[in-house]
Amino acid sequence: MAANTATAGTTTGSGVRGRDFRLLWTAESISKTGSAVTTFALPLVALRTLGANTLMMGVLNAMIWLPWLLGGLQAGAWADRHRLRPLMIGCQLASAILLVSVPILAWLDALTMGYLLAIAFATGCSNVVFTAAYHAFVPFLVGKSDLLAANTRLTGTEQAANIAGPGLGGAITQLSSAVLGLFADAVSFLVAAACLRSIRAREPAPGQDERPDQPRTTIRADIRAAIGFVARDPYLRVITATSASTNLLMAGIQALVVVFLVRDAGLSPWAVGATTITISAGGLLGAVLAPKVAGRLGTARTLLTAPVTDCFLLLFPLAGGGAPLVLALAGTLVWATGIVVRNVTQGAFRQAYCPPGMRGRVAMTMRFITFGVWPLGSLLGGALGTVVDVRTALFLLTAANVVTDILVFIGPMKHGRDLPAEPGAQPGDGSRPVTRK
Missing domain, CATH: 1.20.1250.20 (MFS general substrate transporter like domains)
Structure with missing residues (x-):
C-alpha cells in the first residue's frame, strides 16, 4: 500500500x-x-x-x-x-x-x-x-x-x-x-x-517514504486484507453486524420522520428541528458520559446495554401535540445518549485494537457495511410507510431494532468486563482498558 x-x-x-x-x-x-x-x-x-x-x-x-x-x-x-x-x-x-x-x-x-x-x-x-x-x-x-x-x-x-x-x-x-x-x-x-x-x-508526496524494493500493492489487495481482518475477528465481526442491523432500521425510521411529524402528527417544522436537536443533545451527552459509563460497567458490558436504551425509542411514534411530543422527545434523548456511548466505546476499542497500518482501511470497511445498508433501510421505511400508516411503520421499525440488539450477545463480549487490547487476547478484567494507548 x-x-x-x-x-x-x-x-x-x-x-x-x-x-x-x-x-x-x-x-x-x-x-x-x-x-x-x-x-x-x-x-x-x-x-x-x-x-x-x-x-x-x-x-x-x-x-x-x-x-x-x-x-x-x-x-x-x-x-x-x-x-x-x-x-x-x-x-x-x-x-x-x-x-x-x-x-x-x-x-x-x-x-x-x-x-x-x-x-x-x-x-x-x-x-x-x-x-x-x-x-x-x-x-x-x-x-x-x-x-x-x-x-x-x-x-x-x-x-x-x-x-x-x-x-x-x-x-x-x-x-x-x-x-x-x-x-x-x-x-x-x-x-x-x-x-x-x-x-x-x-504532506510529502504519497509513497515518498516507501523503500525502493517494497512492492506496491493494489487497491484491491488492500481492500481484501481489510475485509478479511474484519470478517475473521470475532469482536469486529459482531460489532459490525450489530451496527449494520441498527442502521438498516434507523434509516427506515429517518426516512419517515419528516412525513410523520409534519403530515401525520400535524406539527410545524420546529418539531422536526426539535427532534433532531434532541438526538444531537443526546449525542453530546453520550460523548461526555461514555468514559464514565465504560469505566463503571466495563467496555464490553457497555456494548450490552443496547436493548435497554433502545427500548426508549418506542416512545417516539407516540409524538403529537403537547405532552405526547415531550414524552417522545424524552425517549429519543435516552436512546440517542445510549447510541453515542456505545459508538464512542466501539471507536476507542477499534483504534487500540487494530494494527496501526490497517486502522484507516478497517474503519472504512466497517463504515462501508454499516452505512452501506442505509439506502436499503431508507427504501424499506418508504415502502413500509406506504403499506401501513406511518405511525404503525415507526412502531414496527423501532420494535425490530430492540429485537436485533440480541446480536451483540452472540459475540464474545458477554464473557468479560472489558474488551481485549489486541487481537488474540482474552477479554479483560478491567486491568487493561482499551482506551489507554
Missing part, C-alpha cells in the same frame, strides 16, 4: 494547540453545522416544494447514503494514495457548488425531484471521500499523543453543530423557505474550504 505521511505516522508536531489543528477544527465545525442544516432542509424541500410522497422521501434518503455502498471501500484505500488536504478542499468546493444549484433552480421554478435525487447522491459521494481523507489527516496534524484529545474536541463540536444546525434550519424555514437553508450550507462549505486552504502543514 502506498504509505501517505498521514497514515505512516509522521506528524507536524503542532498538536491540538497548534494553528493548523485549530483551522481544521474550525473547518469541521462550520461544515458540520451547514450539513446539519441540509439534513433538515433537503427533505423539506422535497416535501413542501416538490410535493414528494412517502416512497420518494425514502428514495431521497437512500440516495444520500448510497455512495457508502458503492464507494466506501475504495475511498479509504484511494485516500491513502493522494495528498489529503487538497482532496478535502476539493470535496468542500464540490459540495458547495452542488448545493447552491438547488436554491437557484428552485427560484427559477426549474427544480425537479430527479435533480434533487442526483444532488443528494453527488453530495453523498463528496462526503465519503472527505471522510476517508479527514480521518487520515487528523493523525498527520496532531500525532498519536494528542490523538485522543483531538478526536474528543472534534466529536464534541460535531455534536454541538448537530444541535445548532437543525435549530438554524428550522428558523430559516419558518422565516423564509427550506431552499434558503441549502444556500446557507453551500456558503459554509466555502468557508470550510478556505480554512483548510490556510493550513500550513504540507
Whole structure:
C-alpha cells in the first residue's frame, strides 16, 4: 500500500494547540453545522416544494447514503494514495457548488425531484471521500499523543453543530423557505474550504517514504486484507453486524420522520428541528458520559446495554401535540445518549485494537457495511410507510431494532468486563482498558 505521511505516522508536531489543528477544527465545525442544516432542509424541500410522497422521501434518503455502498471501500484505500488536504478542499468546493444549484433552480421554478435525487447522491459521494481523507489527516496534524484529545474536541463540536444546525434550519424555514437553508450550507462549505486552504502543514508526496524494493500493492489487495481482518475477528465481526442491523432500521425510521411529524402528527417544522436537536443533545451527552459509563460497567458490558436504551425509542411514534411530543422527545434523548456511548466505546476499542497500518482501511470497511445498508433501510421505511400508516411503520421499525440488539450477545463480549487490547487476547478484567494507548 502506498504509505501517505498521514497514515505512516509522521506528524507536524503542532498538536491540538497548534494553528493548523485549530483551522481544521474550525473547518469541521462550520461544515458540520451547514450539513446539519441540509439534513433538515433537503427533505423539506422535497416535501413542501416538490410535493414528494412517502416512497420518494425514502428514495431521497437512500440516495444520500448510497455512495457508502458503492464507494466506501475504495475511498479509504484511494485516500491513502493522494495528498489529503487538497482532496478535502476539493470535496468542500464540490459540495458547495452542488448545493447552491438547488436554491437557484428552485427560484427559477426549474427544480425537479430527479435533480434533487442526483444532488443528494453527488453530495453523498463528496462526503465519503472527505471522510476517508479527514480521518487520515487528523493523525498527520496532531500525532498519536494528542490523538485522543483531538478526536474528543472534534466529536464534541460535531455534536454541538448537530444541535445548532437543525435549530438554524428550522428558523430559516419558518422565516423564509427550506431552499434558503441549502444556500446557507453551500456558503459554509466555502468557508470550510478556505480554512483548510490556510493550513500550513504540507504532506510529502504519497509513497515518498516507501523503500525502493517494497512492492506496491493494489487497491484491491488492500481492500481484501481489510475485509478479511474484519470478517475473521470475532469482536469486529459482531460489532459490525450489530451496527449494520441498527442502521438498516434507523434509516427506515429517518426516512419517515419528516412525513410523520409534519403530515401525520400535524406539527410545524420546529418539531422536526426539535427532534433532531434532541438526538444531537443526546449525542453530546453520550460523548461526555461514555468514559464514565465504560469505566463503571466495563467496555464490553457497555456494548450490552443496547436493548435497554433502545427500548426508549418506542416512545417516539407516540409524538403529537403537547405532552405526547415531550414524552417522545424524552425517549429519543435516552436512546440517542445510549447510541453515542456505545459508538464512542466501539471507536476507542477499534483504534487500540487494530494494527496501526490497517486502522484507516478497517474503519472504512466497517463504515462501508454499516452505512452501506442505509439506502436499503431508507427504501424499506418508504415502502413500509406506504403499506401501513406511518405511525404503525415507526412502531414496527423501532420494535425490530430492540429485537436485533440480541446480536451483540452472540459475540464474545458477554464473557468479560472489558474488551481485549489486541487481537488474540482474552477479554479483560478491567486491568487493561482499551482506551489507554
